[in-house]
Amino acid sequence: xxxxxxxxIHLTKEHCTELLRMMxxxxxxxxxxxxxxxxxxIRGFLHLYIGEEAxxxxxxxxxxxEDAVVATYREHGHALARGLPLPEVMAEMYGKAxxxxxxxxxxxxIFNAERRFYGGNAIVGGGLPLAVxxxxxxxxxxxPRITCCFFGEGAAAEGEFHESMNLAALWKxxxxxxxxxxxxxxxxxxxxxxxxxxxCQHAKSYRIAxxxxxxxxxxxxxxxxxxxxxxxxxxxxxxxxxxxxxxxxAHSMFDPELYRDKAEVEKWKERCPIKRFREWILATGTxxxxxxxxxxxxxxxxxxxxxxxAESSPWEPEADLTRDVLTPIKRSALT
Amino acid sequence: MSVLRKVTYRDAVRExxxxxxxxxxxxxxxxEDVGRYGGAYGCSxxxxxxxxxxxxxxxxxxxxxxxxxxxxxxxxxxxxxxEIMTVNFSLLALDQIVNTAAAIRHMSGGQFSVPLVIRMATxxxxxxxxxxxxxxxxxxxxxxxxxxxxxxxxxxxxxxxxTALQDPDPVVMFEHAMLYNDEGEIAAxxxxxxxxxxxxxxxxxxxxxxITYGGSLKKALAAAAELAGENFNCEVIDLRALRPLDGKTIxxxxxxxxxxxxxxxxxxxxxxxxxxxALIMEGAFFALDAxxxxxxxxxxxxxxxxxxxxxxxxxxxxxxxxVRGVLRR
Numbered sequence: 303x304x305x306x307x308x309x310x311i312h313l314t315k316e317h318c319t320e321l322l323r324m325m326x327x328x329x330x331x332x333x334x335x336x337x338x339x340x341x342x343x344i345r346g347f348l349h350l351y352i353g354e355e356a357x358x359x360x361x362x363x364x365x366x367x368e369d370a371v372v373a374t375y376r377e378h379g380h381a382l383a384r385g386l387p388l389p390e391v392m393a394e395m396y397g398k399a400x401x402x403x404x405x406x407x408x409x410x411x412i413f414n415a416e417r418r419f420y421g422g423n424a425i426v427g428g429g430l431p432l433a434v435x436x437x438x439x440x441x442x443x444x445x446p447r448i449t450c451c452f453f454g455e456g457a458a459a460e461g462e463f464h465e466s467m468n469l470a471a472l473w474k475x476x477x478x479x480x481x482x483x484x485x486x487x488x489x490x491x492x493x494x495x496x497x498x499x500x501x502c503q504h505a506k507s508y509r510i511a512x513x514x515x516x517x518x519x520x521x522x523x524x525x526x527x528x529x530x531x532x533x534x535x536x537x538x539x540x541x542x543x544x545x546x547x548x549x550x551x552a553h554s555m556f557d558p559e560l561y562r563d564k565a566e567v568e569k570w571k572e573r574c575p576i577k578r579f580r581e582w583i584l585a586t587g588t589x590x591x592x593x594x595x596x597x598x599x600x601x602x603x604x605x606x607x608x609x610x611x612a613e614s615s616p617w618e619p620e621a622d623l624t625r626d627v628l629t630p631i632k633r634s635a636l637t
Numbered sequence: 638m639s640v641l642r643k644v645t646y647r648d649a650v651r652e653x654x655x656x657x658x659x660x661x662x663x664x665x666x667x668x669e670d671v672g673r674y675g676g677a678y679g680c681s682x683x684x685x686x687x688x689x690x691x692x693x694x695x696x697x698x699x700x701x702x703x704x705x706x707x708x709x710x711x712x713x714x715x716x717x718x719x720e721i722m723t724v725n726f727s728l729l730a731l732d733q734i735v736n737t738a739a740a741i742r743h744m745s746g747g748q749f750s751v752p753l754v755i756r757m758a759t760x761x762x763x764x765x766x767x768x769x770x771x772x773x774x775x776x777x778x779x780x781x782x783x784x785x786x787x788x789x790x791x792x793x794x795x796x797x798x799x800t801a802l803q804d805p806d807p808v809v810m811f812e813h814a815m816l817y818n819d820e821g822e823i824a825a826x827x828x829x830x831x832x833x834x835x836x837x838x839x840x841x842x843x844x845x846x847x848i849t850y851g852g853s854l855k856k857a858l859a860a861a862a863e864l865a866g867e868n869f870n871c872e873v874i875d876l877r878a879l880r881p882l883d884g885k886t887i888x889x890x891x892x893x894x895x896x897x898x899x900x901x902x903x904x905x906x907x908x909x910x911x912x913x914x915a916l917i918m919e920g921a922f923f924a925l926d927a928x929x930x931x932x933x934x935x936x937x938x939x940x941x942x943x944x945x946x947x948x949x950x951x952x953x954x955x956x957x958x959x960v961r962g963v964l965r966r
Contacts, residue, residue: 370713404746413745420712421745425736431702432737435709435717442665442691442715449709462732465702472697626747627781629805 311363311524318579318588321363321520323597325355325576328379330601331388334609335378335395335409339555343613344395346408347424351379353518353550356575357482358383360523361450361543364478364531368447370418370436372429375410376549377422380452386414392608398615405618406626426487427460429453430479434466437475437540448476448534455544456487458501467508467540474539478530479505481544482517488553489561505542517547518573550574641822649791649823650680650756650812653798654718656829658688661716664802665692667703668720677722678758678817704730704755708738708807711753716802721757724773724811730755731776738807739782750805754798759787760852760902761950762815767938770946772902774851775909777809778879785880786833787811787851791821793877796831808833811879813852813902836883838890842872845960846890848913849900850876853951857900860956869964879909887913888920895926896963900951905933927963932956 311317332352338344351358358379365371365384373380381391386402394401394412402412403422411422420436423429433451440447457463458481470477481501485492492499502512511533515526523545530541548570552559559567583589644652657664665688666681672695675682685693696703700721707719721727727734738751761770778785784806788794794812801808823829839854840861849857854875861871872890876882891897897917901910910931917929935949 402746403744403748406746407744411744413741413748415745415748420749421741423737425732428705428732428736431705431733432709432712434702435706435711436713437709438706439710439713439715442710443713461729462701462705465697465699466705468697469699469702469706624781626743628784629742629747629750631805 311521311528313521313588315588318583319597321359321524322576322579322583322589322594323601324359324383325520325579326597327388327601327604328355328359328382329576330605331382331392332378334605336551336555338395338609344409347375348409348555349376349553350549350551351376353570353574354482354484354547355379356520356523356579357480357517357545357547358452360520361480361527363524364527365450366447367417370420370433370447370449372420372433372436372449372451373422374426374429374453375422375424376454377412377452378409381412381414381419384414384417384419386412386417386419388604389608389611393612393615396612396615397617398612399618400611400615404626427453427457427462430457430462430466433477434469434475437470437477438473441473441475446535448478448531450478450480452480452482454487455481455483455485455492455501456495457481458504459487459495464504467505467510470540471508471510476534477540478527478534479510479540479542480527481542482547483544484547484549486549486553486562489557491561501544502542510540510542511538512542512544514544514546517545518575518578520575520579639827640825642825643820643822644791644795645817646791646794646819647679647817649794650798651682651684653795654681655684655687657718657799657802658684658692660799661802663714664716664718665694666718666720667694667696667707669696669698669722671695671720676720678814681720700726700729701733705733705737707753707755708733708751711751712749717753718798718802719753719755721755723769723814724757724759725768725771727757734777734783734807734809735780739780742806743782751807752802752805753807754801754810755807756810756812758814759811760813760815761934761939761946762852764941764943764946766941770939772934774811774879775903775907775912778909783807783809783880784833784878785809785811786878787813787876789813789816789851789854789875789877791819791823792829793831795823796829797833799830800833804833811851815852834878834881834883836877836886837875838872838886839875840871840873842870842894844870844894845896845898845964846872846874846887846894847898847900847956847960848874848876848887850879851902853900853902856951856953857956859953860960863953863957864960869960871960882913882916884916884920887916891917891921892924895924897925898930898932898956898959898963900932900956902934902951904936905931906936908933930959930963932959
């Protein structure tokens with residue numbers, strides 16, 4: 303990547319369209335998932351990213367296909383923004399054999415080797431050591447790529463968070479840590495779970511450069527991510543980006559939301575990243591209402607096609623239950 | 638007859654690491670005090686000078702962090718050897734081993750393999766008390782998606798590591814702390830690699846199968862030698878691999894001897910010995926002339942005082958008593 307362009311964002315019509323389209327796609331996909339959950343087509347845990355779309359979409363703009371992405375159990379947005387095929391992701395929600403994890407992962411375990419998307423991790427903080435290791439392998443091999451690791455502010459209370467911060471800083475590894483601070487670790491608010499509520503302070507205590515950004519503003523996230531990614535690529539070691547965000551929906555479909563005020567949720571909804579960006583795009587004349595409507599229609603089609611694909615896909619045969627527990631070994635490799 | 642040379646178990650482990658690092662540039666060793674200190678048990682002494690800090694990588698005391706980093710590095714194309722000082726510390730890394738290393742291949746629909754080897758010391762015998770004397774091999778042997786081995790001989794200590802590193806999946810390797818000073822002979826040249834699956838019959842016999850692994854093997858062999866004086870001819874099976882278990886060898890032996898005693902330093906409840914006992918019941922019930930007996934650790938945190946530690950863990954005398962017990966039936 304040309305360093306001179308990496309720091310700047312050219313808010314061309316094309317780029318704005320893509321940012322808006324991807325956020326809208328994630329939103330539509332998840333709204334459809336919620337409906338399908340009601341119809342019991344999707345089961346298990348379903349953690350929606352609605353409200354937080356600007357984080358994944360903004361950060362992904364700064365990454366190249368060679369970079370690695372490690373995400374959390376709330377990773378539909380990251381998977382789609384990383385370019386995973388929508389039908390495969392939807393089929394995984396259904397648990398079908400055509401799903402990205404052949405129906406073995408579900409909502410929380412979406413993977414894609416080709417896109418270097420290392421999942422979907424249901425253990426809070428569990429992905430951080432993995433990201434450290436991916437970056438270590440790159441550094442040991444002198445490869446110029448980076449690893450981007452997403453997690454929530456709840457992870458900051460985990461030991462693995464601190465161990466990973468220390469290792470990445472100690473070994474100056476090419477990792478971008480992205481903390482999506484949505485203020486609640488399931489139902490426990492930040493001030494009830496952290497003695498230091500400024501998450502960046504944790505990173506700084508490991509001598510990692512850290513900064514916060516409005517996670518409801520996709521352009522601001524992209525700018526901040528590009529700056530941080532460039533610092534990682536320039537060999538400055540790990541960087542830490544806190545995106546201040548909010549989830550509009552419950553933690554999962556089982557969550558009655560007894561821990562926060564409806565008024566608080568409504569207040570955050572006014573800052574909806576899609577609404578805000580859309581208004582800006584219209585105000586600046588970058589896109590016209592009719593063009594956005596066309597995008598909406600195209601997205602609706604895309605999502606419905608993904609649903610059809612998932613519906614019509616086969617189930618993995620039960621005979622293949624234990625397939626992929628271990629890797630098939632070529633006997634010649636052992637000699 | 639091949640040429641033999643004298644080594645300790647510790648030397649064998651060190652040579653195995655050294656050899657693997659020479660053979661494959663993607664192999665590196667990572668863990669607490671593996672570098673400047675030379676390894677808590679001295680298994681990597683001298684390797685820092687030979688391979689440098691990048692490949693003999695001292696880590697902070699962060700078992701989950703560096704074990705997870707080993708998983709990530711394996712996903713990134715390396716062949717890491719993660720040394721966890723002792724099995725008790727590995728509990729701090731259980732999340733990474735069980736939730737990620739063992740699961741990621743299956744939960745990703747076969748997209749990612751983790752070619753990682755995790756070595757750790759295990760077992761009692763050095764008066765290190767409750768927190769440094771566990772045998773928790775069965776915890777790992779319980780988990781699908783990983784392989785578990787326990788080299789009990791010098792040849793296995795020298796030969797299993799390379800094979801484990803060639804394996805595409807995570808291999809957890811248990812080295813019993815009481816074996817490091819053992820001395821003996823191994824082949825001086827040629828291919829020293831050993832399979833990481835399959836049990837070995839260390840002493841053939843006809844009267845009773847003594848099934849064991851790791852640090853208990855020499856105790857089982859000593860018991861068998863003493864019982865031979867009483868004209869009891871015991872067969873001693875070294876499991877070598879704890880996952881997958883070699884049921885075929887176990888059952889064939891029991892079919893022949895009609896009696897089995899399992900020696901396992903783990904606690905009796907929920908032990909590997911229990912699993913093997915069930916396996917024999919399912920597969921060789923009608924061949925048995927006596928109920929299967931187990932010699933395990935007592936249900937107590939391993940105590941410090943020498944006599945109490947001995948009393949809590951399997952010993953030769955206890956094995957002999959158990960074998961006599963099943964032979965009398």
